[in-house]
Amino acid sequence: MSLNFLQYLKKNLELTDTQLEQLFPRLNIKIVPKNSLLLRLGETRSYPYFVEKGLLRSYSIDETGKQHVIQFAPENNIICDRGSLYFNAPSKLIIEAIEETTVIIIDHHYTDYVSGLPGFHKKNEMILQHHVWYLQNRIDSLLGATAEARYLGFIQRYPNLTPRVPQWMIASYLGITPESLSRVRKELVTRHL
Amino acid sequence: MSLNFLQYLKKNLELTDTQLEQLFPRLNIKIVPKNSLLLRLGETRSYPYFVEKGLLRSYSIDETGKQHVIQFAPENNIICDRGSLYFNAPSKLIIEAIEETTVIIIDHHYTDYVSGLPGFHKKNEMILQHHVWYLQNRIDSLLGATAEARYLGFIQRYPNLTPRVPQWMIASYLGITPESLSRVRKELVTRHL
DNA sequence: CGCCTGCATTGATGTATGGTAAGAAATGAT
DNA sequence: ATCATTTCTTACCATACATCAATGCAGGCG
Numbered sequence: 001m002s003l004n005f006l007q008y009l010k011k012n013l014e015l016t017d018t019q020l021e022q023l024f025p026r027l028n029i030k031i032v033p034k035n036s037l038l039l040r041l042g043e044t045r046s047y048p049y050f051v052e053k054g055l056l057r058s059y060s061i062d063e064t065g066k067q068h069v070i071q072f073a074p075e076n077n078i079i080c081d082r083g084s085l086y087f088n089a090p091s092k093l094i095i096e097a098i099e100e101t102t103v104i105i106i107d108h109h110y111t112d113y114v115s116g117l118p119g120f121h122k123k124n125e126m127i128l129q130h131h132v133w134y135l136q137n138r139i140d141s142l143l144g145a146t147a148e149a150r151y152l153g154f155i156q157r158y159p160n161l162t163p164r165v166p167q168w169m170i171a172s173y174l175g176i177t178p179e180s181l182s183r184v185r186k187e188l189v190t191r192h193l
Numbered sequence: 194m195s196l197n198f199l200q201y202l203k204k205n206l207e208l209t210d211t212q213l214e215q216l217f218p219r220l221n222i223k224i225v226p227k228n229s230l231l232l233r234l235g236e237t238r239s240y241p242y243f244v245e246k247g248l249l250r251s252y253s254i255d256e257t258g259k260q261h262v263i264q265f266a267p268e269n270n271i272i273c274d275r276g277s278l279y280f281n282a283p284s285k286l287i288i289e290a291i292e293e294t295t296v297i298i299i300d301h302h303y304t305d306y307v308s309g310l311p312g313f314h315k316k317n318e319m320i321l322q323h324h325v326w327y328l329q330n331r332i333d334s335l336l337g338a339t340a341e342a343r344y345l346g347f348i349q350r351y352p353n354l355t356p357r358v359p360q361w362m363i364a365s366y367l368g369i370t371p372e373s374l375s376r377v378r379k380e381l382v383t384r385h386l
Numbered sequence: 387c388g389c390c391t392g393c394a395t396t397g398a399t400g401t402a403t404g405g406t407a408a409g410a411a412a413t414g415a416t
Numbered sequence: 417a418t419c420a421t422t423t424c425t426t427a428c429c430a431t432a433c434a435t436c437a438a439t440g441c442a443g444g445c446g
Contacts, residue, residue: 068336070329082326086323086326121315125314128322129275129321130279132328140253144261177405179424182425183426359394361392361393361394372396372436373433376396379395379396389445389446392442395439396440397436397439400434400435401433402433403431403432405428405431407426408427409425409426412421413423414420416417
């Protein structure tokens, strides 16, 4: 009963223990194996997933076949495709498990319950605003920072994530090739640390 | 009384005419001259602005002194700095009027009123989700598309904006130099259109 | 009107990052 | 363990875009 998800709700949405107990039996929990997909290209019905344990990523594929990692979602993160979720557009994202992952599926069982709680929407908005803020910062760094600066920003922001993700995925997240990332890392080592 | 803002609320938040009439006298409207600033670097108290008429932009300045345009906000758009608004961080963005602009200041007079309305938060969330979606798409294009592709995407998305914004600002929004944008445009002309 | 200032264009050159290819290292399967 | 597959590294060359500098052009303002 001591799920990360419940801690998350307690902290971010300020749910009480009683509310959490009521909610618990309604939760839709799923374990997905490594390398499996939670969302495929073009699907129109999708869910947000809370990562209880493990690691997911979302990515797109461009015309030339190259992947672009949009988001990493380790423990305590939520990942989804907004297009298919809210604007019934066919999904342009793929959601994949990098490790075996336990997810809580944010379906109507959950939303029906919490959306009735007082103050829910206000706190939920803050979570969203925070995400927008984060995305704007990422855009800012993509607009001008060098590959090296972006990489340093990444390992600073996600220190524990770096060893769990293949380098080529990090490169994809940073908008550079795996070879370039390898060179950047080498350069960093030869310089000092 | 026929403000764009009221149309916006009617359409997006589904306010009734009566509600709009009640709201109208509380609105905080301001006209700011071309080139003036609505938010300076480091300020900690800020507001969202709805652009009734005119054109705003937000931008950051990196260590080398270069500007990065984060957002353009023409008529019917809202612009703000999330950091200073919600997370009392000193603003890393500057908000500036590209043209003489009429703004509605989204202050507590407004929020107090609308946040009491049934269904407000739900619809407000959709607006936010839409913005997140948009930002993710921008990230996606910054992650892989060429300067030309990004420019084409820009003029397609903002056809009426292109002539109102100096080219060097568009370049900054796209993450390239004004010289490069000039060459991209030349190349497009010589190719066909 | 002419002067200034900022913007756009163009050319020459530089640099960061991409592409290709090969081998080394790590990971996973039988 | 062994073999196969994937990932990472390294070297060499290619290219998109940046930088620097000069010129042209237009709008604001005396």
